[in-house]
Amino acid sequence: TFDVLVVGGGPAGAAAAIYAARKGIRTGVVAERFGGQVLDTLAIENFISVKETEGPKFAAALEQHVKAYDVDIMNLQRAEALVPGKVFEVRLANGAVLKSKSVVLATGARWREINVPGERQYRNHGVAYCPHCDGPLFKGKRVAVIGGGNSGVEAAIDLAGIVSHVTLLEFAAELRADAVLQRKLASLSNVTVITQAQTTEVTGDGSKVNGLSYKDRQSGELRHLELEGVFVQIGLVPNTEWLKGTVALSRHGEIEVDAKGQTSVPGLFAAGDATTVPYKQIVIAVGDGAKAALSAFEYLIRSSVE
Ligand code: FAD
16 A cells, blocks of 8 residues: 555656655656647747756656655556545556555546647647746747637737737637637737638648648638747646546546645545646646645544554
């Protein structure tokens, strides 16, 4: 039986594992893919104190740091069910059952994709999902933002201050963002909004993005925009499908946590992109992972579980 079992091996899970292990308690990490989203990232320039690094390098550093402690790492293992109790059970896809006195959930999230030709091919070569991360890479260039909800409109406003021109594409006839954001957007001179636009392809020269094709859903006409970047903003999906009915989730599927990372279930904590904590960033996930582990430790010393 573990004292703290961390589910997820991204920045949040790695931080939780290190903080738990440093308390000298039995710590395990089960991860489908140790490293998490940073494995899919090229440049990271906003992890404070590291001026510039690359995703896979950062993921390897996370793993090395965790391995410096006595942590049982179970990589390439998917958790399928969680059974709360005095001792928690975590059931894995391979049939194994892990037991722990407390659990930290850090299963992260994934960006919803538009699923058109070119999107995957040019990911990190013009196709981006995170304006806070990649916005500065497009300084002075032309970009499109796909999605007219709050995140899309916020991204367009944010990017308009960095890039030369932003085209916001919305599938529906109207933007869905809050009125205050729409007013701000309308006040910007270097933003064009196109509604009823169905993106059909991200085009490129073989190595990077050079444009975007879309269908005008009203006329049926196919149009093409020349630009250097495409930000996809149609939603971030937390990896919490397997937790439905076990722990309180927001309507977006995020695990609800309080300021200490405590979920609706005593002894069950959560951190990182899978939670309701706003601004999905590495530096935030790492801090929250540490916090959740400290909360789990506090829970263990206060509870009478043997
Ligand atoms: P994740 O990194 O998503 O890790 C989740 C972990 O849980 C993984 O190990 C996964 O395999 C595992 N897991 C999921 N489900 C299960 C399950 N059922 N059982 C077992 N394990 C499971 N942020 C920045 O701060 N700066 C950047 O420059 C930056 N660039 C980015 C670029 C891209 C392309 C992407 C996709 C994201 C970027 N981000 C960036 C965001 C950043 O990567 C995330 O905020 C961060 O990784 C969140 O950490 P996490 O540990 O919460 O989740």
